[in-house]
Amino acid sequence: MPVDPAKLAKLQQASATKIGGTRRAAKKVVKNVEQDDTKLQAALKKMNAEKFDGVEEANFFREDGKVLHFNRVGVQGSVQDNTFVFTGIAQEKEITQLIPNILPQLGAENLEILRKLAEDIQARGGLNAATATAAASGEDIPNLVEGETFEDDVE
Known part of the structure; x- marks a missing residue:
């Protein structure tokens, strides 16, 4: 069946200038943090991970010289599986801020x-x-002694 070029051009022009119609809205994906935590906890339970108490902070040193610092940290791990999980809010800091x-x-x-x-x-x-x-x-540096000043030590 031969196609009429004039009719084809008219259809193309009409589709290019078409206004309106229906468009599907993209589905918004909402990530649930609690759901991720439950999956993580289930995986840790399968590995018989233990909670490590007494860990006050954790620092992860990066190759670029920055430090990933966890001030309050929860640590769980499975030694036999060589898997450890650090939970908490991490802050990226310069190494100079944490030196002492x-x-x-x-x-x-x-x-x-x-x-x-x-x-x-x-x-x-x-x-x-x-x-x-x-x-x-x-x-x-000389120690301070009651009644003495630094000027006495210098002379």
Whole structure:
């Protein structure tokens, strides 16, 4: 059956300028956090995961030098399956914000990041010359004794 080109052009033009009609609305997917938690808890129950008490915080060190910090954390795990779950609200922080508290947690790769950070601070002049020379010579800061001043020790 031959197609009339004029009729075909007229149909194409009509479909291009068509206004209205029905359109299906996209279904909005709502994620339920509680549902995810129940699935997670069911999976942990199958593995006989135990809850670890006494964990106050957790820090995960990233390769870019940032730290994923959990202030209040819940830890569950299965040692035989080598699976651990950390639950809580994580904050991404710079390693400099957490330095005094996390020194015992640092591994060899993170100590390298710390060394680079210290070099950057020294290059920017962050440490004054007196502090740098005192630290290099290993001089101790004298203890305060009642009735004495620092000026007495200097002379």
